[in-house]
Amino acid sequence: MTSEPTAARAEDREDSAERFAGIKQRGRAFRGAVAARPTLNFGYRIAVGVVGGLVLLVGIVTIPYPGPGWALVFAGFGILATEFVWAHHTLTWVRGKYRIVMDWYTSRGWFIKVLGAVATFALVVVTLWLLGTYSMVGGWIGVDWPWLRSPLMS
Structure with a gap:
């Protein structure tokens, strides 16, 4: 009796993993098609830079206020990291520093x-x-x- 819910959850996880893999594959195919056309690729990178930069800027401005300040900072870097290596490195660095500071703060x-x-x-x-x-x-x-x-x- 206890194995049925566990088996159902395992099947749901497998279905979710398959759907995510399909979405990921379609995303890579779309990005490959965009990358094959230099002008479109350039425009796409500019659009990602503008959207990611705006999300990052709003996140930085809203950090001290109640709400999703840090989440927006991470989302902005995440958007930028899809196209820019420097943003991926910065995102990794900021996450590490954020964890260090929050661990210190919560331990006080x-x-x-x-x-x-x-x-x-x-x-x-x-x-x-x-x-x-x-x-x-x-x-x-x-x-x-x-x-x-x-x-x-x-």
Whole structure:
């Protein structure tokens, strides 16, 4: 009785592996067809560079904010790594450094964790102020206090 669910899961894994292999094979065939045409290949590489660069840039900007900052950084490098060797090396390096820092951070006591949370909160508050977010929202509700105005966006 216990072998049936295990056998079903094994079959599902095999089906998933076969589907993934088929998708991977079609992707390689598509990339080979694109690579065979130099002009199309050049345009494809430019498109991958632009999309990957934009995803990476959005990820870097959103790192201190709640949400998918680091995931977008890794996704951006992943997109770029499909076409550029330097991006693959950088992705490997960044992943390693990220793991080292997160292992260090999670192994610390509560004081360091609270300090990290407070520093992240302060960074978010300061960047929102510098970008003029508080004066913009204050303008929406009719509040025009001088200290809400950003020194950069005046």
